[in-house]
Amino acid sequence: GAVVSQHPSWVICKSGTSVKIECRSLDFQATTMFWYRQFPKQSLMLMATSNEGSKATYEQGVEKDKFLINHASLTLSTLTVTSAHPEDSSFYICSAIRGDTGELFFGEGSRLTVL
Amino acid sequence: AQSVTQLGSHVSVSEGALVLLRCNYSSSVPPYLFWYVQYPNQGLQLLLKYTTGATLVKGINGFEAEFKKSETSFHLTKPSAHMSDAAEYFCAVSDHNNNDMRFGAGTRLTVKP
Numbered sequence: 001g002a003v004v005s006q007h008p009s010w011v012i013c014k015s016g017t018s019v020k021i022e023c024r025s026l027d028f029q030a031t032t033m034f035w036y037r038q039f040p041k042q043s044l045m046l047m048a049t050s051n052e053g054s055k056a057t058y059e060q061g062v063e064k065d066k067f068l069i070n071h072a073s074l075t076l077s078t079l080t081v082t083s084a085h086p087e088d089s090s091f092y093i094c095s096a097i098r099g100d101t102g103e104l105f106f107g108e109g110s111r112l113t114v115l
Numbered sequence: 116a117q118s119v120t121q122l123g124s125h126v127s128v129s130e131g132a133l134v135l136l137r138c139n140y141s142s143s144v145p146p147y148l149f150w151y152v153q154y155p156n157q158g159l160q161l162l163l164k165y166t167t168g169a170t171l172v173k174g175i176n177g178f179e180a181e182f183k184k185s186e187t188s189f190h191l192t193k194p195s196a197h198m199s200d201a202a203e204y205f206c207a208v209s210d211h212n213n214n215d216m217r218f219g220a221g222t223r224l225t226v227k228p
Contacts, residue, residue: 006158032214043205044159044218093158097213104213106151108158 003027004096006107013084014115020080021110023094029074030096035067038091038109050077074099084114117142117208121219129227134193136222138180138206141187148189149207149216150180159205165189166211176200201226 003026013019023033032051036044048064050056050071058064066088068080077096081088094107122137140146147166151159163174170182180191189206203223209216 034216036218041221041223043220046215046217049214091156095216102213104209104216106159106161109156111156 004030004094004105004107006092006094006110008110009108010111010113012113012115015085016083018080018082019084019112020078021092021094021112023077023079023096023107025075025096025098025105028096028098028100030077031074031099032097033071033077034095035069035077035079036093036095038093040091044093047079081112084112086114088112089114117146117210117215117217119206119208119217119219121204121206121222123222124220125223125225127225127227128196130198131195134178134191134196134200134224136191136204136206136224138189138191138219139187140189140206140208142208142210144210146208147211147213148180148182149209150174150178150189150191151205151207151218153203153205153221162191162204196224196226198226198228200224 005024007022035047038044047062048056048058050069052071052074056069071077093109118141120139149164150162162178163172165172165182173179178193203221205221206219
């Protein structure tokens with residue numbers, strides 16, 4: 001079946017550094033990808049929607065300069081957390097819409113811990 | 116715009132008992148509805164989804180859900196709980212293009228031996 005892979009699964013970084021998380025659709029072309037953030041024991045909050053080759057659409061309250069999203073190809077979207085701080089520590093999950101069927105698939109998530 | 120309300124942040128049942136997790140939705144368009152399960156430190160696994168057609172949807176692991184338009188509900192049930200069902204369950208709603216998917220707050224299911 002269709003697979004969406006996130007890398008890295010776990011990342012620990014120092015405060016002030018930038019971290020990039022990749023979301024790849026391994027066996028299909030993804031016309032649209034989504035990034036979610038999940039705090040401990042809470043639900044998933046949609047951060048942004050990204051379409052290949054165009055700028056991401058951010059949800060209200062999400063800082064686009066803080067969370068840089070790039071959807072450079074039909075199989076890859078990246079989320080870069082710039083100048084990370086401890087409050088950015090969270091579980092980040094991506095999802096992708098398969099272009100030929102319209103089905104939605106989720107990645108396994110990436111846990112970011114900022115020290 | 117879509118939204119989802121899950122009643123009960125924590126549900127506890129005994130092994131073998133009925134599982135009922137409640138979900139109500141709000142949508143300005145006919146919705147697509149989903150139930151996902153999440154185990155600790157893992158991503159989401161799709162249990163079942165309703166798009167069109169039959170309102171009683173059967174999913175994996177013995178779960179099923181019924182779309183009731185008049186009640187704007189999509190409750191998840193399983194006749195007999197198993198220890199392995201203990202997890203966090205999320206109800207979600209989206210439009211017909213799978214865009215703008217919104218999640219409920221989640222319900223943590225605990226299964227007692």
